[in-house]
Amino acid sequence: MGNKFDDLAATIDDAARKGDAIAQLSEASAFTLPQAYDIQEKSIGLRLARGEFRVGMKMGFTSRAKIIQMGVDDMIWGRLTDGMLVEDGGEISFADYVHPRVEPEVAYLLKEPLEGPVTTIQAMSAVEAMAPALEIIDSRYKDFKFTVEDVVADNASSSGFVVGPWCHAEFDHSNLGMIMEFDGRPVQIGSTAAILGNPARSLAAASRMVAEFGERLEAGWIIMAGGATAAEALRPGVSVRNSVEHLGSVGFKVSA
C-alpha cells in the first residue's frame, strides 16, 4: 500500500508544481482521513527533499459554517514550507497557480514548542507575536471540488502565505475587525471572532491535532489560524491587502 500513497503524493506534488488541475484522488480509490494526512506528509516530503524547509502549519475549516458545509466534525490542517512564503508587499505570478483564491487571516509566531492538547492560555503563553496575514489557497482539484480526504491530501489547499508586521499578542484579540481589499476596495469584511470565536482557540487546536500524527508545533514556527471570511478568487493584476484592527496590514500583488 505504501507505493500507492507514494504515487498519490507524487501526483499532488506534481500538480502543485506545474499549476495544473487534477481529478480528485478519491475518485480512483477511497482512502481514510488518517491516510490522507499520510499522503500530505509524503507530498510535502517531496518538497523538503528538493531543499525547502518546514516553517509552520495552517489551520482550515475554522468556522462552524465550514465544518457543517463539509460534513466533518473537526478542523483540518496543512504544512507550510519556506517555498510557499510570499513576501509582504511581494508579487506572485497567476500562471504558477491553478485557480488561486485568497483569505484574510492572522498568524502566530511561536517562541516555545507546543505539544499535545493544551489550553488556550498555555497556547498563548508560547506565542512570541501575531501578525495580519493572507493565505493563498489553491486546490489542485478541478473546479475546487473535493472530499475532506482529498483536501487534506492536498495540504488543505494551502499554496502560499503572506505575513505582515509582527505585533505583541498580549491583548484581547478575539474581535478585531478585518478588511480585505482588492485594488483598495473592500471585498470581504469580518472579524477575528469568525475564527472559532477567538483565533487563540485555533492555535490550541493546532497543537492537539498535529499530536495525533506524532508532531509538535516548534519554536519559530508560523501558525496560520484560519480564514476569517469567505475566500475571494484572485485575478491577474489585482493588488490585495488585509487590514486587521490594531495589527496593521499585509499585502501582495498578482502580476498582470
Next chain:
Amino acid sequence: MSDQTKISEAADMLQTAYDSSNPCLPVRTMLDEGDIDAAYAVQEINSIRRLEGGARLVGRKIGLTSKQVQKQLGVDRPDFGLLFDDMAVPDGEEVPASAVLQPRVEGEITYILEKDLTMERPTTTDVVSAIAYASASIEIVGSRIKDWDINIQDTIADNASAALMVIGNDKVFLDEFDGRMCGMVMENRGEPVSVGAGVACLGHPINAVRWLAEEMVRRGRPLSAGDMVMSGALGPMVKVEPGEVYEVRISGLGSARAAFAPE
C-alpha cells in the same frame, strides 16, 4: 405621482398588520414604481399616528447601509425609519419573540447627538462635531410584510422595518475606538452567528449618519440634540428564535444583549 388614496390605504394596511400581528402583502404595488417619496409619505402617516398616540420620537435608524444588501434590493442608497421611546429595551431584558413580527437582529453602532444638525448640506466634520458619544447596540428589526418579501418602497413604508432596539450601557467617545476597523461579533450559545466590522456600514458608520442628517433636513424632521442614530448593520442579519439570547460585542464599544422569551 402616486395616488393619495393608495398612499393612505397602504398606511392602513401596515398599521393593521402591526396592530393585529398578522403580516400583510407588499404595498409596493399600490405605489408608482420607484416612487420613494410616496413610500416615505406612507411611513409618515403611521409615524404621526404613533406620535398622536403619545409615543416620543427619540431618534432614527438607518437601513440598507451594506453594499451587499443594496445589491440584493437593487438600490444605491440607504433608507431611514423613526425610533420611538416605546421601542427601547434595556440591555438583556427578555422580550417575547411574538412582540415583533418576523424578528431578526443585527449589530450596529448607535450615536447620540449633542447638537442639532439643521444645515442643508452637512459635512462629515459637522456631523462628527455634533456627536456626543457612541454605544454598541442591537437592532431588532421586523417586517409587517409577509415573508419579508420587500423592495425598498415596502421597507421605507414600513418604517424601515424598525421594531425594537437594545442600546448598550457603555458611553464611548469617538476618539476611543476606530469606527472603520472595529470588529463586530454577534454570538448565540457561544457561536459567532454574525461577524463584521465598521467598514461594512457605507465604508464608515459616520458616512451613514451624514447621509441621514442631510436627508432629514430635506424631509422636514432634522436631527436634533439628544437624538440617537442607529447607524446600520455591521454584519449580516440573523433570524431570531424564541428562547435565544443574542449578544453583540463591538471592539472598543462594549456589548449589548437581546434576549427572547421562550414561546
